[in-house]
Amino acid sequence: MVRIACVVSYDGTHFSGFQVQPNGRTVQEEIEKALRKIHKGKEIRLHPSGRTDAGVHARGQVLHFDSDLDNPNMDWRKALQSLMPDDVVIQRAYPVSDDFHSRYSTKKKEYRYRVLNRDIPDVFRRGVTFHYPCKLNIEAIQEACALVEGTHDFTSFCSKKTTMKGDYVRTLYSVRCDVVEDELVFTFIGSGFLYNMVRILIGTFLEIGSGRKDVTDLKEILAAKDRDQAGKTAPPQGLFLWNVDYL
Amino acid sequence: MVRIACVVSYDGTHFSGFQVQPNGRTVQEEIEKALRKIHKGKEIRLHPSGRTDAGVHARGQVLHFDSDLDNPNMDWRKALQSLMPDDVVIQRAYPVSDDFHSRYSTKKKEYRYRVLNRDIPDVFRRGVTFHYPCKLNIEAIQEACALVEGTHDFTSFCSKKTTMKGDYVRTLYSVRCDVVEDELVFTFIGSGFLYNMVRILIGTFLEIGSGRKDVTDLKEILAAKDRDQAGKTAPPQGLFLWNVDYL
Numbered sequence: 161m162v163r164i165a166c167v168v169s170y171d172g173t174h175f176s177g178f179q180v181q182p183n184g185r186t187v188q189e190e191i192e193k194a195l196r197k198i199h200k201g202k203e204i205r206l207h208p209s210g211r212t213d214a215g216v217h218a219r220g221q222v223l224h225f226d227s228d229l230d231n232p233n234m235d236w237r238k239a240l241q242s243l244m245p246d247d248v249v250i251q252r253a254y255p256v257s258d259d260f261h262s263r264y265s266t267k268k269k270e271y272r273y274r275v276l277n278r279d280i281p282d283v284f285r286r287g288v289t290f291h292y293p294c295k296l297n298i299e300a301i302q303e304a305c306a307l308v309e310g311t312h313d314f315t316s317f318c319s320k321k322t323t324m325k326g327d328y329v330r331t332l333y334s335v336r337c338d339v340v341e342d343e344l345v346f347t348f349i350g351s352g353f354l355y356n357m358v359r360i361l362i363g364t365f366l367e368i369g370s371g372r373k374d375v376t377d378l379k380e381i382l383a384a385k386d387r388d389q390a391g392k393t394a395p396p397q398g399l400f401l402w403n404v405d406y407l
Numbered sequence: 408m409v410r411i412a413c414v415v416s417y418d419g420t421h422f423s424g425f426q427v428q429p430n431g432r433t434v435q436e437e438i439e440k441a442l443r444k445i446h447k448g449k450e451i452r453l454h455p456s457g458r459t460d461a462g463v464h465a466r467g468q469v470l471h472f473d474s475d476l477d478n479p480n481m482d483w484r485k486a487l488q489s490l491m492p493d494d495v496v497i498q499r500a501y502p503v504s505d506d507f508h509s510r511y512s513t514k515k516k517e518y519r520y521r522v523l524n525r526d527i528p529d530v531f532r533r534g535v536t537f538h539y540p541c542k543l544n545i546e547a548i549q550e551a552c553a554l555v556e557g558t559h560d561f562t563s564f565c566s567k568k569t570t571m572k573g574d575y576v577r578t579l580y581s582v583r584c585d586v587v588e589d590e591l592v593f594t595f596i597g598s599g600f601l602y603n604m605v606r607i608l609i610g611t612f613l614e615i616g617s618g619r620k621d622v623t624d625l626k627e628i629l630a631a632k633d634r635d636q637a638g639k640t641a642p643p644q645g646l647f648l649w650n651v652d653y654l
Contacts, residue, residue, distance in 0.1 A: 247533070281496050284418060
């Protein structure tokens with residue numbers, strides 16, 4: 161038995177998310193189908209670092225699976241890539257030790273969110289940005305980013321649809337908003353993320369940037385532990401699972 | 408009567424080209440449908456600077472049409488944009504003089520072609536680049552670009568499917584190949600272009616870059632006036648009608 165880890169990119173546009181579900185096409189299903197072919201019909205279970213929602217992209221999702229094809233000459237990346245649809249790319253795939261686990265061994269995760277902040281939409285970025293044409297106060301947004309850094313109870317920034325049990329305390333090591341030409345590119349590096357947490361943070365930041373909320377409201381929103389106090393959930397197409405760190 | 412000129416972007420991925428045809432969705436059809444709504448059912452004929460093929464994109468396609476809605480306060484860009492599908496964006500729309508013609512008044516056109524030149528595909532650029540993983544000799548390609556600049560008979564670089572009559576002499580004012588990170592970005596500025604001309608030039612340049620043709624073959628290919636001497640037609644998704652100049 162050999163454990164294989166993969167780094168995978170996917171364009172979330174035409175997926176109903178990562179995880180297998182009764183209706184809709186999923187990333188897990190596409191890769192498990194490929195694994196089944198490689199293993200002559202045997203079911204192989206795929207373990208991701210975490211799920212992503214419908215429409216959310218991944219630049220560097222990490223997965224692992226166990227195989228009985230213990231052939232040291234096998235090029236797993238090529239074998240898998242040759243069976244992928246064109247919206248999934250296997251970046252790397254290689255044997256890891258048996259105690260590696262794509263989910264439990266995670267140390268840090270990085271998400272990015274792209275906001276196209278100009279009047280006119282861009283046809284070529286409509287699938288990878290959230291078009292938000294309002295004038296924005298960038299300094300207020302950057303202050304807001306700094307305020308959510310650190311260890312907080314993020315209940316107010318977690319979807320009510322979560323089925324998670326346990327506490328809602330997470331640590332954000334770094335939250336940035338960089339202006340890159342006509343985009344705001346948000347970067348979140350954290351110990352872990354709650355359901356819809358980045359998208360609710362973005363929705364709240366944009367309300368602060370457009371003046372509908374004040375940056376000083378953020379402390380109260382965090383303290384309230386109430387989802388209804390935070391801003392709207394920003395749409396999925398601006399969100400990327402960028403990187404998963406195990407060190 | 409007022410003549411309106413528009414600058415339009417579209418993502419060619421889900422279009423069977425610009426021009427109305429019996430089967431498949433076209434850009435012309437989408438915009439003429441919007442014009443019909445604005446003109447209460449009246450048919451308005453749209454004139455582009457030229458057609459684009461199925462799958463080809465436009466950053467700055469130029470169109471004109473004539474309207475009897477001679478209202479100086481009308482915001483044509485907003486009126487049209489509000490009726491566009493999400494893969495067409497009206498960048499600008501404004502009244503022009505009656506002797507302006509989007510096709511006949513053209514002075515120069517610029518096309519760009521993006522080649523992704525790395526081993527592994529990129530899910531987020533698969534619709535806007537041609538993935539060509541071979542090692543390429545960039546200097547040879549840049550020499551080839553310089554050789555096709557100027558006035559030539561481009562019969563060898565015109566699809567046999569053309570229905571055009573007249574001569575095949577065109578002037579390319581500038582042909583460049585720039586390396587931008589992992590892409591080759593080709594820029595063609597010319598007086599006019601034949602059917603599939605840019606895509607056949609790209610196909611030929613890539614055969615030169617990968618060593619299957621020699622850059623010195625180019626003169627013979629041009630002189631032969633024979634499509635079969637040139638390289639394959641590169642796929643449409645790397646091609647952008649970038650700009651149309653009227654000055």
